[in-house]
Amino acid sequence: MILFSKDQLSKVMSTITLVFMLAPLVAPIIGGYIVKFFHWHAIFYVISLVGLLAAALVFFIIPETHKKENRIPLRLNIIARNFLLLWKQKEVLGYMFAASFSFGGLFAFVTAGSIVYIGIYGVPVDQFGYFFMMNIVTMIFASFLNSRFVTKVGAETMLRIALAIQFLSGMWLILTALLDLGFWPMAIGVAFFVGPNPVISSNAMASALEKCPQMAGTTNSLIGSVRFAVGAIMGSLVASMKMDTAAPMLFTMGACVVISVLAYYFLTSRNLKSRG
Template identity: 45%
Template sequence: MLVTTIAPLMAPIVGGWVLVWLSWHYIFWILALAAILASAMIFFLIKETLPPERRQPFHIRTTIGNFAALFRHKRVLSYMLASGFSFAGMFSFLSAGPFVYIEINHVAPENFGYYFALNIVFLFVMTIFNSRFVRRIGALNMFRSGLWIQFIMAAWMVISALLGLGFWSLVVGVAAFVGCVSMVSSNAMAVILDEFPHMAGTASSLAGTFRFGIGAIVGA
């Protein structure tokens, strides 16, 4: 979960320096090379870890039934939606952040990544915090705590914009919000899989679709 969250946060840092050193065309060449390398590593290096006796054969009717069962479970659906909108907040910043930072607040394009790095720092801190306390507090309580922090930070950013509290109040608010994305998503996945351990693959795929689907729609 941490990897899938850090990847879009690291992208603007790398992309900013590619624009400075080369040109925007090279971004797509780098993406193509990364896709080829990732595909090769998956094919040659990553092996199936599930024992053969525990694997389930693919049946389209069973798969559709599993998805239907997940959609009928209101509590699990609420976890997926909450995780999706948490991701949507981060994706909104990924799409609008460069304009807000560079165009409105006059941050140099090559320096944008350093302000962005603060998000990664908060993300690491909250990930460590989550790993230390999740066994003591429980995944559901950590999930709710992450959502509350994000709600408070979202309200803070609105107040900051309305009152003109300055650029750094926005930067810190965004970083604290983004820092909780992995905390919300990982614990949401934990409670979802706890509800449906017998269809973990289906539940995981649907939760991922909600996360990135809602994030992409809102971020667009």
């Protein structure tokens, strides 16, 4: 059962994303102090303890909100039927592909970013983390803005704004590759490209779940699976290319956001307009 409206759900998901984004910034610092004062084996003890605490929260603290009479039996034929029903809903597919290919563009950068920054543009190895952190900061800032404004302007509006920003950034990245504009125009373009990603994901997921409240779990699992599948494919595609310049990475990122915008427009936006 979904506990929040579409806009509220997007706000909650943005808050969760903020925690996810802060984790890779804080974790190395905590790990460093653990290694400093204890043996490095202690890191695994801490991870195990956190896992046990998470399991305890799930089993003893977090309530089950789905009523027994509304629960769907865990049978393969029912799961397959629900997946087929989702694949027939164009609006849900639009949200899914918009989020997935936006994520694919991010994975293209994650896969090839270090090669481009360090190997092609000569960024020192010990400084690459700062440039990577710059992208994480833009994602955190975008998530914060989404959590503040989504309940005022709506999830659909925030999704469209985020897609527009990422699309313009993707076109800029293609332009930097074609004209060979150098490192900083590319780095700034990458930051603006990856920043809207959590906003797109949160609002697309919230909007899709609103369309299928009785199959929220199936919808969530389908979109999540497709997102990571597209991310893996795009990452593998970039990894297989010859990386003499930044062009393969930048063109892949640009292509991903074009597909993302087209999927949203033709599968979701036009259907929403036709329904008034």
